[in-house]
Amino acid sequence: MRIKNKVALVTGAARGVGLAVAKRFIAEGARVVMADINEQALAAVAADLDAQTLVLDVAEEADWQRCSAWLEANFGKLDILFNNAAILRAGMVDQASLQHWRQLMAVNADSVFLATHYCLPLMEADGGAIINMSSSSALMGMPEFCAYTAAKSAVRSLTMSTAVLCKQRKNGVRCNSIHPDGINTDMVREIAMTLPQHVDKDYSRSIPFVCQPDDVANLALFLASDESRHINGAALNIDNTATIHPPY
Template identity: 45%
Template sequence: MMTLNQNNKNGRVHGKVALVTGGAKGIGAASVRVLAAEGAQVLISDLDVETGQALAAEIGLAAAFFRHDVSSEDGWRQVIDHVRERYGRLDILVNNAGILIAGSIEETSLQAWQKVMRVNADSVFLGCREGIALMKDSGGSIINLSSVAALAGRDDYLAYSASKGAVAALSRSVAALCRRRKYRIRCNTLHPDGVLTDMTRGSLPTGVDPDRMTIDSDPMNRMCRPEDVAASVLFLASDEARAINGVELRIDSGQMVMSI
């Protein structure tokens, strides 16, 4: 069993073990960096081996990489077994992996619908189920990445919106069960509304400058950066949030409260 990260003994998650899915890029990578910087030992889960290994090498002893297909039941059993064997415990689970496929109800194929559901929703179901089995004796924090699209209608991203709605509903059920069974496991969801990642850059119209769409450029803009979401991941992962369970935290720059 590996010795836990001894860096930053005053860190907000010092001595904790974290698993971050989709951890090689975007929100996942930003979360990996901040959790490691604040004292956690972090396992990066992703299908992108080259980028994931490079991130682990960049961080050093506080991080490791594991190739992981989040849509696979066997894949989840393998990664949780790896966490158990390598670290002996799991304190923080960040279900971040996801994909984005455009299409309305009239345009979305069953194949596309099922693909998005497998990656975005099935993976969170499997992660919570397998993660709880390892976490329930010592407790911990599960943080599931949903979206504002789960709370408001998006006609152009039907499958994505539905998958993120499933994540939110599932997370409420997990939070309720863990409380009822006194597992000391908290489960919360984060609901960003446009984050400047490679995935969202690819969905923008040709000729649009993504950097001009962020809140750095104009506070009326909706798009933030991965680090803004990672800051909320760190908070929910830390003992500072020990009384927060079943919450849906919007990271939308106030978009949902605007009436006009």
């Protein structure tokens, strides 16, 4: 019960990392709101869980306005914001379209701006934790994923600005980013189908130590809890040295 009674919003909660984190937060006593754009998948996974659900497109400002008003009306506050929803698409800078770039930036970076913009006011009275899912790719060049990596770098940068702002305001809100390498989820399995030359299709068996959604959930729980009270603005790698000692 490390986050007992805390109100937590988890985006992209219908599968993968978001689902694992939502389950972990529920198990540790939080009042969890699971949000996702995929209404059907969300309803299916939440049916057996003690959580509320919210259908939300993280790239849409109107959805965040509706979400923050709903949180205010139902809980009066927010303690934990886990910005996780994202999409992965391949595209090199000289081949990808502007539309590709804008879509990736909208879903993966605008989303974190909008979430923070509309949810921070709900967190400032009591303090809280904002946890942003970035990626090890934010810290390196990956030509096949120019827009994805740029969006994840924007998430990292916004994390630092938010952390410093909250420190200056002494509002008790902390903001940190998580940087995994490949996680064993459908996101990677689906992209592997489009990139047979780069990624083994049987991803889970091709890498001896592969990050699991629960590995991220363990770190997210620590960052969400008061145990990490002095950790603010950090970029936490969860990659078994991949970032400090490439190649993967």
